[in-house]
Amino acid sequence: MPLHPEIAKVLAGLPAPPPGPLEPAAMRAAEEADVPPAEERLPLHTVEDLTADTDAGDVPVRVYTPTDAEQHGLLVYFHGGAFFLGSLETHDHIARALAKETGLKVVSVGYRRAPEAAYPAGLDDCYAVTRWVAGHGEKLGWDGATLAVAGDSSGGTFAAAVAARAHDDGFDRITHQILYYPSLDLDFDEDRYPSLRENAVGYGLETAGLRPFNSFYLNSGADPGDPLVSPIKRTDLTGLPPALIVTAEYDPLRDEGELYGRRLREAGVRATVSRYSGAGHGFVQHFSWLPAYQRVYAETREFLGRS
Structure with a gap:
């Protein structure tokens, strides 16, 4: 199907990016300015800002509790933003929706970002908080069962890398x-993936923008050949947790996500790949309010409910 008309309308109304190099501070400020006030956000039982005292240092987290039940499964969420954008605030609505739809307590991680923090600071924060969550299960009201990791875009990079790093360390508590x-x-x-050419221009995230947007991360020491930086480079995928991989029809990154899902299945890992028609990169963050895409949260709940 063609690009969803509402997405096409929004993209057509976006101003051209300013000339010159990317300015992280200005881009972050613009993102934060679009965050709705607290009173307009999806209500939950509680939303609490905490500091996780981890092996990587103190990491800010936001804990979303959907109901007054004494125990919940846990989902640790890593926001996207090309490793230098995004925050607890800009992705607050995703964490709230995940908590409400899945019934899990969501712990969103305010990890350190490039370029101020060199690799592997952000990944270390995400991994350390995942371990911290498991180690503080009684305080967090964890039911001891579900412990999922999730992320969008570069947050998805971190989720995959955290799952692999945990497996290598013998930390077997991650369930999804x-x-x-x-x-x-x-x-x-x-030339690596057809979607990099098919969806190169006109769908929001453009192929030509991938290098400059990710340059802050790569220039900080992240090696694209390292499987913790590029999880698809990992040769042995056996033993990793079951995966739900959501892709978008008009995303330059579509094919690498779908290939990863196939490789997981070939390694004996239960993996569900779900392509959303008419969508571009970032649709969960920006367009999940559209009826065609609201089901992404229900699909997440259904995936988490499968053993």
Whole structure:
């Protein structure tokens, strides 16, 4: 199907990006300015800002509790933003929707971002908070069962890397990984995947923008050949947690996500790949209010409910 008309209308109304190099501070400020006030956000039983005292240092987290039940499963969420954008605030609505729809307590991670924090600071924060969550299950009201990791875009990179790192460390508590249009291969050679050419221009995220947007991360020491940077480079995928991989029809990153799902299945890992027609990169963050895409949260709940 063609690009969803509402998405096309929004993209047509966007101003051209300013000339010159990307300015992280200005781009972050513009993102934060679009965040709705607290009173307009989806209500939950409680939303609490905490500091996780982890092996990587103190990491800010926001904990979303959907109901007054004494115990919940846990979902650790990593926001997207090309490793230098995004925050607890800009992705607050995703965490709220996940908590409400899945019934899990969501712990959103305010990890350190490039370029101020060199690799692997952000990944270390995400992994350390996942371990911290499991170690503080009684305080958090964890039911001891579900412990999922999830992320969108570069947050999906972190979710996949955290799941792999946990497996290698013998930390076997992660039960699910949920990757929304993940960036799994930071080698941006346009010949690597057809979607890099098919969806190169006109759908929001453009192939030519991948290198400059990810340059802050890569220039901080992240090696695209490292499987913790590009999870699709991992040769042995056996033993990883079951995965839900959500892709978008008009996303340059579509094919690497779908290839990762096929490789997981070939390695004996239960993996569900779900392509959303008419959508572009970032649709969970920006367009999940559209009826065609609201089901992404229900699909997440259904995936988490399968053993």
